[in-house]
Amino acid sequence: MQIKFLDVSYTYSPKTPYEFNALKDVNLDIKEGSFTGIVGKTGCGKSTLIQHLNGLLIPTSGEVNVDTYVLTTNKKRRTKKLKDLRKKVGVVFQFSENQLFEETILKDVMFGPLNFGAKAEDARKISIECLKKVGIPESYFEKSPFELSGGEKRRVAIAGILAMSPDVLVLDEPTAGLDPTGTKEIMNLFKTINEEGKTVIFVTHDMSLVLEYATNVIVMKDKEIVKEATPAELFIENQEEYNLETPQISLLAKALIDKGLKLDLTKVKDISSLVDEIVKGRAK
Amino acid sequence: MARLSIGRYVAYDTFIHRLDPRNKILALILLMVAIFFQFSTYEVTFIVDGILALFIFGLMIVSKIRFKDFIKSLSALWFMILLLLIINIFIPGPNKEAYGVAWTMWNYDVYWASIFQSIKITIRLILMISLTLILTQTTKPLDLTFAFEWFLAPLKLFKFPTHVVAMTLSIALRFIPTILDETHRIMNAQTSRGVDFKHGKFVEKMHAIVSLIVPLFVSAFERSDELADAMEARGYNPKGKRTRFRKPKWSFKDSVSLLYVSAITAGVVVVSVLNLAITSDLFFAFSLLVEFAIFIIFVLIGIFYTTFRRKV
Numbered sequence: 001m002q003i004k005f006l007d008v009s010y011t012y013s014p015k016t017p018y019e020f021n022a023l024k025d026v027n028l029d030i031k032e033g034s035f036t037g038i039v040g041k042t043g044c045g046k047s048t049l050i051q052h053l054n055g056l057l058i059p060t061s062g063e064v065n066v067d068t069y070v071l072t073t074n075k076k077r078r079t080k081k082l083k084d085l086r087k088k089v090g091v092v093f094q095f096s097e098n099q100l101f102e103e104t105i106l107k108d109v110m111f112g113p114l115n116f117g118a119k120a121e122d123a124r125k126i127s128i129e130c131l132k133k134v135g136i137p138e139s140y141f142e143k144s145p146f147e148l149s150g151g152e153k154r155r156v157a158i159a160g161i162l163a164m165s166p167d168v169l170v171l172d173e174p175t176a177g178l179d180p181t182g183t184k185e186i187m188n189l190f191k192t193i194n195e196e197g198k199t200v201i202f203v204t205h206d207m208s209l210v211l212e213y214a215t216n217v218i219v220m221k222d223k224e225i226v227k228e229a230t231p232a233e234l235f236i237e238n239q240e241e242y243n244l245e246t247p248q249i250s251l252l253a254k255a256l257i258d259k260g261l262k263l264d265l266t267k268v269k270d271i272s273s274l275v276d277e278i279v280k281g282r283a284k
Numbered sequence: 285m286a287r288l289s290i291g292r293y294v295a296y297d298t299f300i301h302r303l304d305p306r307n308k309i310l311a312l313i314l315l316m317v318a319i320f321f322q323f324s325t326y327e328v329t330f331i332v333d334g335i336l337a338l339f340i341f342g343l344m345i346v347s348k349i350r351f352k353d354f355i356k357s358l359s360a361l362w363f364m365i366l367l368l369l370i371i372n373i374f375i376p377g378p379n380k381e382a383y384g385v386a387w388t389m390w391n392y393d394v395y396w397a398s399i400f401q402s403i404k405i406t407i408r409l410i411l412m413i414s415l416t417l418i419l420t421q422t423t424k425p426l427d428l429t430f431a432f433e434w435f436l437a438p439l440k441l442f443k444f445p446t447h448v449v450a451m452t453l454s455i456a457l458r459f460i461p462t463i464l465d466e467t468h469r470i471m472n473a474q475t476s477r478g479v480d481f482k483h484g485k486f487v488e489k490m491h492a493i494v495s496l497i498v499p500l501f502v503s504a505f506e507r508s509d510e511l512a513d514a515m516e517a518r519g520y521n522p523k524g525k526r527t528r529f530r531k532p533k534w535s536f537k538d539s540v541s542l543l544y545v546s547a548i549t550a551g552v553v554v555v556s557v558l559n560l561a562i563t564s565d566l567f568f569a570f571s572l573l574v575e576f577a578i579f580i581i582f583v584l585i586g587i588f589y590t591t592f593r594r595k596v
Binding site for chain 1: 474502
């Protein structure tokens with residue numbers, strides 16, 4: 001599932017007083033199997049970008065190619081049936097905890113696969129599997145989703161998308177409102193999914209998550225993509241021009257280098273890799 | 285966000301936008317009275333309705349309402365029109381034969397009168413919806429509640445909590461766009477889970493709607509709880525005396541435009557009364573003339589007034 005954006009622009013409510021340009025000439029190439037982080041200030045167009053990935057928004061100009069699907073205003077070129085695309089690209093939105101509605105958690109997770117034509121039995125099987133993956137205990141399955149806490153609801157919502165077994169998983173701030181352990185658990189889950197060969201794209205404001213998990217990072221500013229790089233590249237440089245915070249780990253590593261330690265910054269991702277680097281540096 | 289903007293205030297700066305909200309509500313009521321007046325024959329009805337329609341569409345053009353929004357606001361009406369037609373065809377009524385038989389199906393006579401009746405109600409409904417569309421698109425919700433509270437003021441004599449009612453109303457109006465945005469967000473989320481809100485059989489559509497309504501209700505209740513807490517935290521007291529930051533002012537142009545609208549309504553009333561008193565061809569021509577004369581005179585006054593004001 002290759003994803004390509006060609007000169008994509010998007011304008012909300014064109015030709016009204018509420019006209020609002022949210023994306024400007026975006027060119028983008030997301031490779032299959034990558035773990036891509038999208039970062040940038042609030043209101044820079046990240047969420048709009050995401051909605052183009054499964055055809056919720058059609059670019060006002062330009063073209064989005066996802067696999068063989070074409071999203072464009074050109075009526076001859078564009079793909080008519082978007083439902084298949086939505087099965088292949090699963091999107092977990094911001095505040096996804098608000099999308100739950102069924103009587104029981106299990107039923108809610110089964111909702112997606114059933115919509116895409118899975119048999120009830122298969123849907124049930126995969127739903128149970130996904131719920132276990134996100135760490136919802138079996139005793140919860142018959143509970144109402146409205147009894148859950150915010151974080152648990154978020155997990156159920158994520159399970160609901162995972163159960164559709166999409167090839168591309170898109171997450172809009174999946175860890176907002178989760179506690180540190182929860183964040184780690186859920187990010188590790190995405191990492192396993194990525195290692196199974198699926199493309200994962202996530203939006204976040206937490207740079208340490210980008211450093212730790214992402215293989216690629218896209219920086220957006222003022223409706224445009226200003227940088228595409230690997231996280232290590234991004235944080236080694238001075239990224240202040242993009243108004244991004246440097247992860248604590250990078251700061252620590254940089255401070256250690258200043259003090260004379262020899263570290264390879266491209267390999268520092270989290271605490272354990274930093275420790276490894278320090279050990280290696282001392283061995284030299 | 286873009287798709288669901290019906291009934292939302294649109295911030296242009298037109299003549300209608302600048303009018304006092306109280307004036308707009310009064311004019312709305314007057315025009316609605318005019319729209320729903322009865323006449324003895326369908327010829328008069330359609331001509332009077334036509335004149336009113338011209339006036340109302342004129343208002344829509346002046347207040348820069350997009351044709352697309354207008355059509356969208358009517359989209360819910362098709363079902364009702366069909367229902368009206370069916371009911372009118374099958375319900376017997378007095379003087380149905382007056383206009384003759386339109387066609388016969390399976391030995392059942394469909395009278396022109398029933399079709400005219402449905403058309404009449406449809407036209408009136410469309411006009412009414414256009415009027416409310418004009419009101420909501422040109423008036424800020426806060427100004428609307430101000431007008432509403434102002435009209436309720438006499439009830440204060442009976443210890444009626446006008447402020448509480450107005451506050452409830454203004455909160456309701458304030459949250460319409462928020463809830464529309466929320467609707468949009470949930471629709472996006474459920475569409476991503478394979479729900480198709482646009483196509484599909486009736487049963488599928490019902491299921492799709494459930495997946496939208498339930499989360500919407502839940503979040504609305506949660507939101508109201510949060511709002512109540514936030515208001516209490518800021519010391520809101522429903523019985524307290526309140527002042528307003530912005531007070532609409534009744535100006536000369538409000539008086540003139542209200543006079544204009546009342547004259548139109550008065551014209552319709554006069555035509556209707558005379559029409560019910562004497563029904564003849566001569567009268568028919570005469571009433572037309574009167575109505576047109578009133579219309580033209582006031583259009584002239586309007587043009588004169590606006591140009592005159594600009595020079596001064």
